[in-house]
Amino acid sequence: MERILERYEQKSYAERQLASSSxxxxxxxxxxxxxxxxxIEVLQRNLRQFRGEELDTLSLRDLQLLEQQIGNSLKPIRTRKNKLMxxxxxxxxxxxxxxxxxxNKLAKKLKEKEQTPTEHELRNLASSSSPPSVQPPATVQFPSLTIGGSYKSMEGSIREAQFNLNLVPIL
Structure with missing residues (x-):
C-alpha cells in the first residue's frame, strides 16, 4: 500500500510541476x-516615416534625426551612381x-587618294596624243566626323541632343 501511495504522490507532484512550468x-x-x-509596430511606424507618411506627430529633433538617417542611407546609393556615371x-x-x-585615318586615306591620279586618268593621258589639259581634281566635301570642337553649325540640334542624352553604362 505504501508503494502505491508513493507512486501516487510522485505522479501528482510531477503533474503539479508540469502545470506550473506550462x-x-x-x-x-x-x-x-x-x-x-x-x-513590429515600431518598425512599421519607422518605415512609414521613412516614406514621408505620418510626420505630423514628430518633433523638430525627431525630424532632424530622420533626415540624418535618410541622408546616411542615400550616401552609398549616390556613391554607386557616381561610380557608374x-x-x-x-x-x-x-x-x-x-x-x-x-x-583621322580615313581623312589621310582620302587625301592620299586625291593626290594620286586614278588609273582611268592615266589611261586617258596615255591614249591621247594631244597634250592633256591639266585640271585640278574636283574636291569632294564630306561631312566632318569630328567629335567635339565647334558646334556653331549644329546650334539648333544641340538642345535636342542635350535632352536626349542618356548615359547608360555599356556592359
Whole structure:
C-alpha cells in the first residue's frame, strides 16, 4: 500500500510541476509575443516615416534625426551612381578617341587618294596624243566626323541632343 501511495504522490507532484512550468512558459510566450508585437509596430511606424507618411506627430529633433538617417542611407546609393556615371563617361571618352583615330585615318586615306591620279586618268593621258589639259581634281566635301570642337553649325540640334542624352553604362 505504501508503494502505491508513493507512486501516487510522485505522479501528482510531477503533474503539479508540469502545470506550473506550462503556466510559466505560457506567461513567457505571451510576454515574448507582446515584445515582438511592439517591435513590429515600431518598425512599421519607422518605415512609414521613412516614406514621408505620418510626420505630423514628430518633433523638430525627431525630424532632424530622420533626415540624418535618410541622408546616411542615400550616401552609398549616390556613391554607386557616381561610380557608374564615371565608368560610363570613361567608356564614352575611349570610344570618342577611337572614332577620332578612325576619322583621322580615313581623312589621310582620302587625301592620299586625291593626290594620286586614278588609273582611268592615266589611261586617258596615255591614249591621247594631244597634250592633256591639266585640271585640278574636283574636291569632294564630306561631312566632318569630328567629335567635339565647334558646334556653331549644329546650334539648333544641340538642345535636342542635350535632352536626349542618356548615359547608360555599356556592359
Amino acid at each position: 503556466s510559466e512558459s505560457q506567461e513567457n510566450l505571451s510576454l515574448e509575443c507582446s515584445k515582438i508585437t511592439s517591435t 564615371h565608368e560610363s563617361i570613361s567608356l564614352l571618352q575611349k570610344r570618342e578617341r577611337s572614332l577620332q583615330d578612325q576619322n
